[in-house]
Each structure stands twice: as structure tokens, then as C-alpha cells.
Amino acid sequence: MTSIKNPLQDKQWSPYLVGLGIGVLSWFAFASVDHPLGITTAFEHGAALGVQAIAPGLAANNEYFETETPKVSWETMLVVGVFLGAFFSSLASGDRERIVVPVMWKERFGPSVPLRFTAAFFGAGLMMFGARLAQGCTSGHGISGTLQLAASSWLFAILFFGTGVATSLLLYGRRSKTHV
């Protein structure tokens, strides 16, 4: 009697299998709604709706609202789905990681929670700011754009990877342990 294990109960799948899955999912996104996979446009539209609601004066004279029509869209639900998918996946495998300060960070910068939260808030903010200037992120440019062989996306991918490597090597050095 061999019982076939539910793959959702595995903590990790082969990176090639995951890559294959994301590749095929991008076909599905293109074929079903003619849209590439991307995350940050939903954040921009969500924030724009927020600006309109909280400070209508700021929105009134802003040419942003002339070129863009922010809405709750396919992309918004994509982001909600990513959250739910990761939640169920981690629940199924018991890979819940309610981590406040990641181990690698703690070893380098100490256990301070305010320090980690401040760095996370502003680091993530800087990242989002960059993504909107360039009109895409790791998904929108890094996967969806490069797979369409877009010139802008290849330039963006090379630049963000290069500066990411340089920054991390400066922050952590090559000899940091990744699996502790």
C-alpha cells in the first residue's frame, strides 16, 4: 500500500518545477485576460483610490487621474490571491513562519524589533517607489517583461539584480550563513 502524499503538504518544491508553474501561469494570464502577471500596479491603484478618498483636493489637480483610472481590478484580486494562496500553502505544510526579526538580520543588526520594522517599512517603500518609476517589479518586469523580451525589462532586471547584490554584499558580506 503506497499512499501518495499530497504535494501541498511538502514544504518546498523543486525551483525548476515552481519556475515551470509560473511560466505556464503566465500563459494562462495572457490567454484568459490578455494581461501579464504583475503586483505593483494594484498597489498604485489602491493608493490612488486612497488619495482620492482622503485628500480629494490633492487628487483634483493631479494629472495622474487624467492618464490613469484607478480601480479594483484583476490585478487587485491577483494580490489578494497571492496572500491567500501562500496562507493555505503554508498551513497545509505546517511552514508557518511568524517571524518578527529574520535570523540573518538578527545576526548582523541585533534583535531590535523597531530597527527591523523601520528598515522593512522604508526599504519596502523605496522598492515600491522604484517599481512605480520603472512601471514594474520583479513580476511585472523581472518575469512578465523579460519573457516578452522587452528591452525596458531586461535593463531593469540587470540593474535591480546588480544593485541588490552590491547592497547585500555591503550589508552582510559574502560569508553570512543563509541556512541557520
Add this chain to the structure above:
Amino acid sequence: MFDPIWKLALGLFTGVVFGILLQKGAVAKFRVIVGQFILKDWTVVKIMGTAVIVGAVGVYGLLALEVVSLHIRPLAWAGIVVGGVLFGVGMAVFGYCPGTSVAACGEGRRDAMVGVAGMLVAAGVYVVLYPWLHTLSESLGNAGEVTLPDLTGTSPWLWIGVLAILAVLAQFLSRLFHPARTRRDRQQTVRVRKLRLRKQFEKH
């Protein structure tokens, strides 16, 4: 204000699958993202590389069948260069990218939740400053929605073929440079499998 409901449902479905894949790929973890950036853990490159090659074959195939159209971001030089640099620095400090930080929230990571709040605030700042930032993005010119095959006057399949060959070559070279580690890993897997089989035998 809202997309039609079928479109929202499709987005949710696609997102759930995407979230499962990101979580199972272990890229919703700080140590994997930063591990890639210090060039010790190659999970991110393996996933993205495979996704890009598989995705390119399908999307250019569907394009040839006229089922889909391309959605290319314009090459606004200043926007891409400044954006790419800020993105890389921010991602290295944060330890997650936009998609994987949302998946990391699903996994329960508290620092990722703080980061997602920071992302929303930053997106709001971008919207408020848009008139000025848009001018900045376009200040060094805009080459438009161009692809690498467009720029070089070549077939996209040539590029996809070269990418696939490079990926296979990289895989081959990494085995050549780390033969001991991969062999040990393989022996370890075989040992675990044998142990599991023996346990099953003992059960019956």
C-alpha cells in the same frame, strides 16, 4: 471603479496559484532572497530563469496564433535606470520583493506585513508626486515599447533559443564547479529514500 466579476474571479484564481507557487518555491523567505543577493542561494535565479524561458515559449507561441498581444513597458531611460537602482537597494534592505512580500504575509511574517504598509504609503507618495516624477522619468528620452528582437531586427525565437542554451549551460557549469556538494546531496537523497522504503516495509 470595478472590473467585471468574472475578471475579478480569474484574478483571484491566478493569484492563489501564484501564491502557492511562491510559497512552495521558498522565495517568500528573507534568507532565500538575501541568500540570492549574496550569491549563496540560487533558488531565485532558478525559478525566474525557468519561468522566463517557459513563459516566453508559450507567450510567443500564442502570439503567433494571434491569441494574445504583447504588453511591453516603454523604455523611458531615466525612469527605468533610477527605478531599477532604487528597487534593488530597497529590496536588499527589505529582504522580499513586492510579490513575495505579499506571500510572506500569508506565511505569517511580521516584518513583511510592516513592509507592505510601507509599500502602500510609498505608492501614495508616487501618485501625489506623479506630475513631477513623470517629467523626471521621461527626462532622458523614451524609446517606446520596444523588444530586444525589434531593436536588433532578429527573430524572438533566436533569443529564446539562446536563453535556453545559456540556462542549460549554467546548470552544467554549476555541477562542474560544485561536484562534491551535488554528489553529497544526491547521496543524501538516496539515503533518505532508502530509509523511508525500509520503514514502509517494516510497517507491513
